[in-house]
Amino acid sequence: MARYDALLIVSFGGPEKPEDVMPFLENVVRGRGVPRDRLLEVATHYQDVGGVSPINQQCRDLIAALRPEVDLPIYWGNRNWHPFLTDTLRKMAADGVTRAAAFITAANSSYSSCRQYLDDIARAQAEVPGSPEIVRLRHFFDHPGFVAAMTDHTREAVARLPEEHRDGARLVFTAHSIPVSMAASSGPSGGAYEAQLRATAALVAGDRPWDLVWQSRSGPPQVPWLEPDVCDHLRALHASGTRAAVLVPIGFVSDHMEVVYDLDTEAAAVAAELGMPLTRAATAGVHPRFVSMVRELLEEPEPVLSCASATCCPAPRGRPES
Template sequence: MGRYDALLVVSFGGPEKPDDVMPFLENVVRGRGVPRERLLEVEHHYQGVGGVSPINQQCRDLIEALRPEVGLPIYWGNRNWHPFLTDTMREMAADGVTRAAAFITAAYSSYSSCRQYLDDIARARAEVPGAPEVVRLRHYYGHPGFIAAMADHTREAVDRLPEEHRETARLVFTAHSIPVSMAASAGPAGGAYEAQLRAAAAMVAGDRPFDLVWQSRSGPPHVPWLEPDVCDHLRALRAAGTEAVVLVPIGFVSDHMEVVYDLDTEAADVAREVGLHLTRAATAGTHPRFVSMVRELLDEPEPAACPALCCPAPARRPAP
């Protein structure tokens, strides 16, 4: 840890009051041509829970859990909402920070879970005279701390099922769907996003059979995204005779809106509709092994920088 004089927690960000919701969503989709109707639909999801995303509070909780572990000043910057990365970079420069390690709250390789974060860090540094050097800690989807946290939460979710369904319950791991073109280009060799998710799911599942499915699609209908969708998959499992499912949001490290709405609301509604027993595992959150994982990452040799062409942005197809 002596190589760094601060830890920077970098996250997605989220609204914290109803008036924040639309400006936040506009930040998220800027330049992507997302129809206004889609933004209004997603705004309705946020307003349904009071206009507050859980993600910012979960970042605060993680930072408080990290303080006694890492022994470094901890800063926090978001890509899409306050505290913005540029403001945090100014604070770090004013405090005399010269070299910080960045822990990104996304465990996998893809444009949206890796390259966009790196680009936003670089943009924030370029806007702040005297900004510190920032070294991103490595991807941690396979780290024993992350796997142990998710395995514990999965066991707890299995135990919440009626006893007669615990042994036969199907584990269904979920992650944010992304465009097929983005998934194919993720990582130096391509295809890393899905491969990393399958590897993490297999480690958490152990000897139990499992499926990997997708959620939170937000792109236009003419652009192919990873499938099957979690709700479609639940219907298919029930039609095939499955009686109980445990959803495991392996693609997320905190219970933010994609988990709260897409799984706890939409998927839960489908399960009730088709008569499927359903529980959902918690995300890693502030599990002690996940928290200690961050300190272990800080103690590792400094990771190599990502290649310049790693995880490029997806090709944008014109609407038909």
């Protein structure tokens, strides 16, 4: 780890009080022309849980868990809410950091989970005189630590089902839906986002039957996004005779609002309406193997990046590079 003099945790960010919600959402959709009515609708999801997203606290918990593992100062910067990346890089520059490793809290290749973070880091560096060099650690969708954490959480979720439903329960892996065009251009040769998620799901599921489905679509109806939606899929499973299911949010490493609302509220309501026993696996969070994984990534001789060039994971057509 001597080649780095700091570790930077890079995350999405989230509001921490009710008055944060609309400014946060405006940051998320800046430049995209999202109607205000849609923002107000999404804002109610946050306000229903007190205006606080769990993601920032989960970043704090991850940093606390990493301190005994990593013999480096640890910094944290978000794309969309405090602490912003630019402010964090100013602090790093003032502290004399010259070369830091960046752990981005997204396991897969796509514009929104890879390239957009890299662009935001570069933009922050350009705004901060004396900004340190930032080396992005590699994608970790198939790292044994991530797989082990999600396997343990999935087993725990199966065990929470009524005993008579455990053996036949179907695993339903979920990830954030993205436009089909974005999915097709992800990774160095295209299509990496879905392929990586399927690879992780297969490793976690083992011999159990499983599906990969999508959640949290937010685009206009005329633009094709990855399908099927998790709620539609639960209805289809029930109609085909599946008696119980376990949701596994394989596309998230911590509890974003999309997990708390789209799975724990909306999908749970559909399952209750169907009379289908349903549990949800925890995200990787601070599972010991996931925490150790970050240290192991730091110790790798060189990052082996799925997205190694400036042309990888481009923004979808019609979306600004921001």
